[in-house]
Amino acid sequence: MTETRLTPVLLCGGSGTRLWPLSRKSYPKQFVPLVGEETLFQASARRLAGAGEGLSFAPPVVLTNSDFRFIVTEQLAAAGIDPGAILIEPEGRNTAPAILAAALHLAAIDPEAIMLVAPSDHVIPDAAAFRAAVARGIPAVEAGDMVTFGIAPSHAETAYGYLELTGPPDDIGTPVKLSRFVEKPDAGRASEMVDAGTFLWNAGIFLMRAADMIAACKAHAPGLIGPVEAALARARPDLGFLRLDPVAWAGADTISIDYAVMEKADNLSVVPFRAGWSDLGGWDAVWRETGPDGDGVVTSAGATAIDCTDTLLRSESDGLEVVGLGLDGIMAVAMPDAVLVADMSRAQDVKLAVAALTAKGKAQAAAFPKHHRPWGWFESLVSGERFQVKRILVHPGASLSLQSHFHRSEHWIVVEGTAKVTLDDTVRLVTENESVYIPLGSVHRMENPGKVPMVLIEVQTGAYVGEDDIVRYEDVYARG
């Protein structure tokens, strides 16, 4: 048996709020190490990389948005995975336009390309079992079917859609023809479906030839083809990203692949999958996936539970201790700038917390305390009326823009690594325990010419220390 070559299509443009405060609009859950050491995105990419089970994976096509593009490249690099392409969606228009764009992109390169479309924020602990399930779907794909993956339900979940099969799955997990999609049910209906044995959870993972996906779109959602083809045809390459054309993209309907195509197609098979899956759609799911002990308690490093039951306690920061005392059915997630304490039964309502903070104009509603940039990241340590202190990390080889400020001077003290500092007409190296002063108005740039990350402490003083007091002269990342 020869290896079948697949191209993973990783969807990571979304930004949910149900895992606030750890998942925020500026840095959503797929980029966070929610379960285990790697981020969900990294684990998703790794699951679909390399070869095995009769499969070999081509470098992934990643669909994301402009805000996340450098997080994507940074996290793939850290995981040692080269992307095949990174397509930038000008705006989120749900899954159908994104998947069609990936299909058109792949079919143009290889008319026989097979794509495995997967969200990048799901947990599948047993990667080998998942790849084996993918391999079981290949014959159906070769027969012209589009394959979805159906998760054996562990409970009567009301937060997922279901897949009704034409017959019960066997023990091996052989593909079964799909009878129909079922929308998110109420509790009673969910219970009936679980008992029936012919319903699986819809995991939103798809396997098909790119050409079959395009054909299905032409048949069932023909209006999508023109705008998405145009967005791809007029796409602008930018530092290794492919920016889909925003004008054309705006002409595509905002619609999910299920509504647009899958629910109408009749060439659908389902590969049953039993080896464990979660979309981590709430803190209750994180609690479940991170191994509650005999009392139902999950604690992170930095969290202590005393006389608690069925409780999740997470500290998301070094140096932050969380203690739960006498709690039952509570989840508490603490960060230095935001703490959520909720009844476990309200996991799906965490968006209300985000809405409340948004209404109060609080930055914590959407912004992560650590701000990721193409060159590294920064965080504000403390700020006062006329000063702000930041920690800044610059990746090896990276460079900030050449810039100046109207309202602030800056003191830079290097505490790790070596910086190359341009200040007006001079360039000098500044290393650990050395400092440099950037007077108001001077044109300056910070680079890391070395092989290890460079960390510096920046103390800004001035009448105004906001991020928008910046004039950029040159920027290797082509930012405005």
Place this chain on the structure above:
Amino acid sequence: MTETRLTPVLLCGGSGTRLWPLSRKSYPKQFVPLVGEETLFQASARRLAGAGEGLSFAPPVVLTNSDFRFIVTEQLAAAGIDPGAILIEPEGRNTAPAILAAALHLAAIDPEAIMLVAPSDHVIPDAAAFRAAVARGIPAVEAGDMVTFGIAPSHAETAYGYLELTGPPDDIGTPVKLSRFVEKPDAGRASEMVDAGTFLWNAGIFLMRAADMIAACKAHAPGLIGPVEAALARARPDLGFLRLDPVAWAGADTISIDYAVMEKADNLSVVPFRAGWSDLGGWDAVWRETGPDGDGVVTSAGATAIDCTDTLLRSESDGLEVVGLGLDGIMAVAMPDAVLVADMSRAQDVKLAVAALTAKGKAQAAAFPKHHRPWGWFESLVSGERFQVKRILVHPGASLSLQSHFHRSEHWIVVEGTAKVTLDDTVRLVTENESVYIPLGSVHRMENPGKVPMVLIEVQTGAYVGEDDIVRYEDVYARG
């Protein structure tokens, strides 16, 4: 009617753990603004200052310990109250030795001195009503009685001792002779006492002539007299504090005034008090005293409750947002370095949280993130393997010790006010937006010569950045 002059004796050497994480061993609850804008200590001092209700208050005698002495002076200064004397207990030996020391100190100055002994961590919202109650006790004191204050019980509390009266209190709150002290009861006994109408809570507040207190000690706890007299006779004046002699002090029994004296004396009267009192003996008491809304919810600035009932949510830091969702009977108190989430019924068990963190060797168990020093305070903003960043505030006129370090260099950037910096043989002024570099090994001192607080950011780098890498050459605060 002439004014009666009283001297408040404020006890503020204690450090409970039931209000962790806001109250910690290094900075206990009396020094924290738990209810309202002022700290409990400041409110206690203000309640017993000035004149009114036929009383005039002399400057207070404060009993505290060495660690808290500069917090006491700083908070009294901020409240505009001059202390009469600040007695430093070499170690805590419960209330009897402390009160006897104050009595001996006062009687030596004025044999007729009347003292009002009060803990500094209680809440009494209606100061005028309290002073009126004190005034009602004066005739009993003049008749030679020792007066205690009895709080009309609002519920069958099991955490307090009770005072049994010889008869029911009248509506005016006229003093009643005490029948006996009752230890903390169980719930059933507490309920019986509340129903009986002749039992009041023992608030631990006492009014008597200093000479009568000394006489009572001589009669009922004669062993205390010698050690406490000696500790006072050999006390060492130190920068406005009076340090009781530690050797003599160690000879005094560790015993409460109730056990040592009050339960044995027969010249006791009780002034009933109905106008509101709490010892804030737990977060449930804080919840009760800070005005729950119609749903029983209390939120601080920076806290948001969504669908909560009977819940306390407190953020103790600017820039830290706490959100509670669907909670019932929960209390959550969040600080940047520690978060407590507890069932309200477990308020008396918060000490278990402190014990658990102590067992884990966590600094948060006992140390406050902001470290108070005689010259101001500092806090660590971030630390790494080989660096630490601190914010340091120096009071106007204050000065750090002349010092050097073996393992670290320091960069100082002034962000508010002006610093006078001594560096080896040079002295210079450093003002906002200026920096100075302190090389490893150099002898240096930081002072604030100005009229406004001076704030600087200190970036330390070196192989070891612990607080104990310090050689002190001169210190105006006489520290080792």
